[in-house]
Each structure stands twice: as C-alpha cells, then as structure tokens.
Amino acid sequence: MNERNTLLAVENLRTSYRTTHGTARAVDNVSFNIDAGEILGIVGESGCGKTATALSVLRLIDPPGRIEAGSHLWFEGHDLLTLDEEAIRQVRGRRIAMVFQEPMTALNPVFTVGDQVAEVVRVHTSATRREAWARAVAMLDRVGIPEPAIRARSYPHQLSGGLRQRVLIAMALVMRPALLIADEPTTALDVTIQAQILELLQELQREMGMAVMLITHDLGVVAEVAQRVIVMYAGQVVEEAGVQDLFSSPRHPYTRGLLRAMPRARRAAERLQTIPGTVPSPTAWPAGCRFRDRCADAFEPCGNPPDLFDLGGGHRARCFLTQVTAATAPTEPSMPSRI
C-alpha cells in the first residue's frame, strides 16, 4: 500500500474550549489519514470529539474554542492551519465540504432550496445568477430530487426530512469537493430514508471519486459503507482498522463494548449489553487510560496513558492488553500483513 494517496493528514490535532470549569480538551492529539477516494468512518458516542474534529478540519472552531499550536492539517500540499482566511474560505465548499446532521436546521428557512444550492456556486465561481441556478437544478436532479426544477423553488419547510438531506448533499457536492465530511448524515432520518441516503452517498462517492469522512455513532452505518474505521473515545483515537478487521477482531475493550451494544440479526433473542459508566468530563480527563473506569479488563499498566499501538496491517489500538497478548502469544496469527 505504498502508493496510498493521502488526501488529508490530520497530525496531533488538539482542539480545546475554554469554559468556566476549566479547559475542555475536546480533541486531544488526534492523528489519522484519509486517502483519496476512500470512505473513512469515525465512530464514537456523543461528546467524544467527532464533531469537533470535523469542524477543526474546516477551521470552524469559534472562540472560546481554539485549535492548539502544534496541530497540523495537511491537505493538498498545505497545512490548512496556516492558510489565511481567504484561502481557507476557498477550500471550504470547493475542496472540502460538509453535510450536517440536522436537515431541519441546516437550511435557511427564508430562502428556496434552489437558491441555497446556487449560492454555493456563486460563492466559488463567477457564474451568473442564471448559470448558478441551472447548476443547482442539475445537482438537485443528481441527488434524486424528483421534479428538480419545481422543487428548487420550494422552501425548506415544504420538503420532507429525506428531501432536505438530499438538498444538503447537493449543496455540499455541487462544487465536486475532494473530501466530503458527513456529520451524522442519517441520524435525524427514518430508517428507510437512512438507507436511501447512505446509498446515495456511496453512489456519488464512486462517481465523483471523492473521499468521505463519515461521522456517526452507528456502527451499522459504518459496516455498510466505510472501508476504514476510526473509533474515538474521550477526545482520542482508541482504535483504527479496516472495517473487516474491526468487526472480526476488535482490539480495544471500548470497541468490543460498542459491538456488543449493537443489535444483530443472528442474536435476536439476546439482551443487548451496555457499557457501564459514563464518558469522563473533557475538562478533567483521567490520567492514564481514559477508558479504565469503565473497562472490565483494566490492570495495573492502565494507570499510565497507553500509546496507540501499531498491531500491523493498518490496525492500531490504544490498549495495553494488545501488548500483553502479543508478548504471551507472539505467534498469534494476526491479520496477514499487506505492507
């Protein structure tokens, strides 16, 4: 995999918010890559730093939040964090676009949906009003909105949730970005609509060859569309693996907990398991392993902060147990190395 074509390299990203209770380190030293054309799933429960990571990539962190010095976001030969305001604005929407979770609130209620898609075109090109409108209608058609020329004149509240989400996707993709960040794109939708939207995203991803950073708390969504997965917990990456690998041999206890908490067709009769306890507060992450208090397998080394150990084959996990098993059973057949 040497010819991996890295599109975005997130390096030691640290984003924190100043609050009255102290500094909340929402994203704490997160590093990962996204290759051109791949779908990377980012999984974790609420408050684990998924959305803060996404907003950081677009530099949309407003005070009292800030991206700490030492963070790097390498994208198309530049560190996004060193770009001036005008340059990052050129990246937003044109090279990196974002789809938000709530189709109800992410559209401006006072403009027609066609207008809002056309606006993105007008922001980034010198297209006339008419040309922008034509592109908007074509894009609405592309995302599967029936009668796009008529629907383009609708106001957001006149459309269903599924159609609104399609409008948001149209807005994000009308400039054909290299990277799409989709933050919980299906969470607010009915299950049947969810499947349609995921299918649409996959289809557009293949067609445009873009990379997708799919943020979700739903492992089912990840299993369906992602090629690689990052599991986040308490502001850190705790496990990173190919999607097959992650589901067949999860190495971090938190990932295993998430998998056990997921309903499966074959185990319908079983009671779902939950992970005991709650996520610690981001203003006071525990020293050592941040999952220790909720982990059934915690042992002495967990008082120290574990590294994100490389387990070969692109599989990494932030857990000392991975080292113990490796030491006691060095011949355990891990995934055949593809390097």
Added chain:
Amino acid sequence: MADVTPASVAAFADYAPPVTSLPPAQPATLWKTLRRDRTFRSALAVLGVIVGAAIFAPLLAPYDPAAQFDLTTRLQAPSAAHWFGTDPVTRDVLSRVVFGARISLTIAFLAVALSLTIGTVVGAAAGFVGGSFDAFVARSIDALLSIPRVLLLLSVLSLWGELSTRALVVLIGTTGWFGVARLVRGEVAALRQRDFVTASRALGARGMRVLVRHVVPHLASPILVAATLGVGHMIVVEAGLSFLGFGVPQPDASWGSIIRDGREFMQTAWWLTAFPGLALVLTVLAVNVVSDRLRAALSPRQLPAP
C-alpha cells in the same frame, strides 16, 4: 400629560422578542393573520386618521395655525367656528393640533429611523464579530442604558440651549439606540449559532455574505416590532422635552409644546391641554397596540401549520 417615566423608557429598552420563529412569517401570511384581528384594525384606523391629518394638514386645518384674530376671540371654548376652541393669542387649537401632528410624528419617525440604523449596525457588528469586541460593546451599552434618558437629554440640551428641529431629531435619535443595539446583538449572537449559518460558512461563504443573507433577514421581525414600539416611545420623549420647554423652537409647535402653552390656563380653558393631550394619548396607544399585535402575530405559535 403623558410622562417620560423610567418605566416607559425601560419598556422600549428591555423588550425581548420571542426566539425567531421557524419558518419565519411571510408578509402575506402575516397580513392574513392580522386582518382578522379587530383590535389591530381599529388601532391601524386611528393611526391612519392621525397620519392622514399630519400629511394633509394644510387642507384639513380650518385656519392657519399661527393666524391671530381679534383679541375678543381669545380663549373661546369649543364651538362650531373653533371645534377645539382658541388659545390666549386667539389661535385655533384644532389647526394647531393638526399641524402639531406633523411635527410630533415627523420627529418620532426620523428619530426612530436614526436610532434603529445606529442600533442595528452596532448590535449586528458586536453580535457577529463576537469575542472581546462584543464584550466591550455589550458592557458599553449596559453602561449607557444605566443613564436615565431624561437626565441625559436635559443635560445635553442645557449645554446647547435651544435646538433646531433637525438637531432635536439627531439628539433624540442618537440617545435612543442603546436598547435596539442590545436587542439586535442578542438576536445576531443567537443566529450565529444556528446550523444554517455554520453550514453556510462551511461551504465557503464570506463573513459579509453570511451576515447579509443568513442573519439580517431573520432580524426583520424583531426590528419591525422594535420600530413600532419605538415610534410611540419617541413621541412621548419629544412631548416630554417640549413640555419642559426644550423642544421644537417657536413658531413650530408639537403636541408637547401646545400642552405647555396651555398649562397656565388648565383650570379656566381645559381645551388648550385636553385636545393635544388626547391626540398624544390616542396616537401612542394606537402605535403600542399595533406593535403588540404585530409581535403576537410574528411569534411562532400564531403561525398556521405549514
């Protein structure tokens, strides 16, 4: 005499509108709601008559408001010839009140326009930029709001003495925007957090575009309500100043100065103060009712389901 109490000042300054509705009222929908509202219609009719009188004053007034007659006709009670009676120098009170509407309303409208403009610009800038600039502006507004309005106006007026009508508008307008600025700042700060604003930024819109396209249209409702409320308030402020003798210069007369002219004769010639007072009260009442009904109609609960 309508008074310039701190309470009425505070009513304008402290007005906090409901959180912007979703979806916002379309003008057509708004009008449909209001047309059925009898209170609103009556208030609007009263306002229509008064504004009409102000506009067509030269046609409607039976006499020249400054015309003086035979001194035997001074201080006459209301009669067929002089519906509102005459004043100590034989001027026709009805004509004075009708022309007074011009002065009072013009000053109020211009002062509101001025204070809304300044307040909106300052408030929007503070709310949109945020950070320490916002904190500075917000604290400054709080400080300015803590100065009693009448005290501020009187101290300025006592420095300059008699002001022209134009200067009076500027003075009332430039001391009346603090509440508007606070209102707008709050609205803008809340709007800035809305998802569609973030979405628009995420897709590359410049700050100015975000402000003009995604924030300002949502300010229409609160500003509309603040404007109507402000007109009533400004009429009262101007009348108060004129009554105290700091208002429009002679020979122009606003309702406040007409009341002032008649105050010595209150016991013997009630019509000198009663009619301009009535005009003042009716106008402010009508304006406030319109404002109140507008606010109700603009609040989300009043909207028919989409």
